[in-house]
Amino acid sequence: MPHDHPHHDHGQEPPSDIALRVKALESLLVEKGLVDPAALDAIVDYYETRVGPRNGARVVAKAWSDPAFRQRLLADATTAIAELGYAGGQGEHMVAVENTPTTHNLVVCTLCSCYPWPVLGLPPVWYKSAPYRSRAVIDPRGVLAEFGTELAPDVEVRVWDSTAEVRYLVVPERPAGAEGLDEAALAALVTRDGMIGTARL
Amino acid sequence: MNGVHDMGGMHGLGPIAPEADEPVFHAAWERRVHALVIASPTRGNIDAGRHRRELIPGPDYLRMTYYERWFAALCAMLLQGGAVTAEELASGVADPAAPKGTPRLAPDQVVPALSRSGSYLRDTAAAPAFSAGDRVRARNRHPTGHTRLPRYVRGRTGVIERCHGAHVFPDSHAHGGGEAPRPLYTVRFSASELWGPDAAARDSVSLDLWEPYLERA
Numbered sequence: 001m002p003h004d005h006p007h008h009d010h011g012q013e014p015p016s017d018i019a020l021r022v023k024a025l026e027s028l029l030v031e032k033g034l035v036d037p038a039a040l041d042a043i044v045d046y047y048e049t050r051v052g053p054r055n056g057a058r059v060v061a062k063a064w065s066d067p068a069f070r071q072r073l074l075a076d077a078t079t080a081i082a083e084l085g086y087a088g089g090q091g092e093h094m095v096a097v098e099n100t101p102t103t104h105n106l107v108v109c110t111l112c113s114c115y116p117w118p119v120l121g122l123p124p125v126w127y128k129s130a131p132y133r134s135r136a137v138i139d140p141r142g143v144l145a146e147f148g149t150e151l152a153p154d155v156e157v158r159v160w161d162s163t164a165e166v167r168y169l170v171v172p173e174r175p176a177g178a179e180g181l182d183e184a185a186l187a188a189l190v191t192r193d194g195m196i197g198t199a200r201l
Numbered sequence: 202m203n204g205v206h207d208m209g210g211m212h213g214l215g216p217i218a219p220e221a222d223e224p225v226f227h228a229a230w231e232r233r234v235h236a237l238v239i240a241s242p243t244r245g246n247i248d249a250g251r252h253r254r255e256l257i258p259g260p261d262y263l264r265m266t267y268y269e270r271w272f273a274a275l276c277a278m279l280l281q282g283g284a285v286t287a288e289e290l291a292s293g294v295a296d297p298a299a300p301k302g303t304p305r306l307a308p309d310q311v312v313p314a315l316s317r318s319g320s321y322l323r324d325t326a327a328a329p330a331f332s333a334g335d336r337v338r339a340r341n342r343h344p345t346g347h348t349r350l351p352r353y354v355r356g357r358t359g360v361i362e363r364c365h366g367a368h369v370f371p372d373s374h375a376h377g378g379g380e381a382p383r384p385l386y387t388v389r390f391s392a393s394e395l396w397g398p399d400a401a402a403r404d405s406v407s408l409d410l411w412e413p414y415l416e417r418a
Binding site: 018026118124157193 | 207208209211214215216217218219220225227229232233235236240241242247251254263266267269272279285290293295299301303304306308310315316317318319320321322349351353365368369371395396403404405406407408409411
């Protein structure tokens, strides 16, 4: 049915077969010499294999086990994170916020999908979705409950809405019983949701 | 602009549905869209790109997936920037008369480019008007262009937590008006100031807001 979806609005309608349209655009840009498909492959590989929450987990594990690094992380997260080799787009201006027994931090981007790519990778669908973006600021405790995270009423909830180019990383509380583990073992305890703030470890 | 993208504080948009063991991308075309947005010519600056996605009509914006929005905005920006014509976009075939371009990003440039941090901090002579601890009110303004001042804080009073120095100002940058750096602050609003007396008394929401968004309270 080739006439169901005429191209009348420069691509602002949901396409009938977006996979074909994307393929056509890529072919067009390659034909015009504007993109190199091998560069596209390298970009995909970068985001599928080089960045991801294991990077952030290393940062958190180091903060748990190295008090001087923790201080540097809380004072200037961008520089401290760069010590571990993590930098790049969507991580230009990092701020680390630390959970304590009395304070819980939760990160959102109500306006779009801002997320600290170098330490957490690309965001999950739910983080970019309307339900999370709308309710994280008005009902953070309800949102946390949807993730199975119940907070005592006397725990203060601090929500960080990423409205500029500052990106937030939650440093979760170290789980009880983790004393004596080395950094690699500690990093294995750290989850993506723990570093967004929707989960506690 | 008061678009549907400005979602903070809305109800009724459905349950949050986390997916167990979610892949980075859900389809091969999503991979290519993500890469094309990064590699394309005339993709504009980050603020222009965000604004282009905000310009997707609200009913479409809500219905589309994230990468469908990215693709729609990419096509619009390629057209606007003159990298492709409407005829080429519709047919998928390059105009044989058009000159051949040069890719902006070569394969061996990808990893260095992606792992290098730029900065949105700029030197300016002007001192910031506010300092930590100052009480400020978010201005009650409703610009029709791009802004990063969400509706849910307009007219509300908060406290400056810190100044990040002068950052590129999206309201200008998105519209070709240059970087126009302005002091950027983290401003903390109590939940009760934003949402009324039923909100948890000690909870708060902090946003990063540029000086033109704020007035002394």
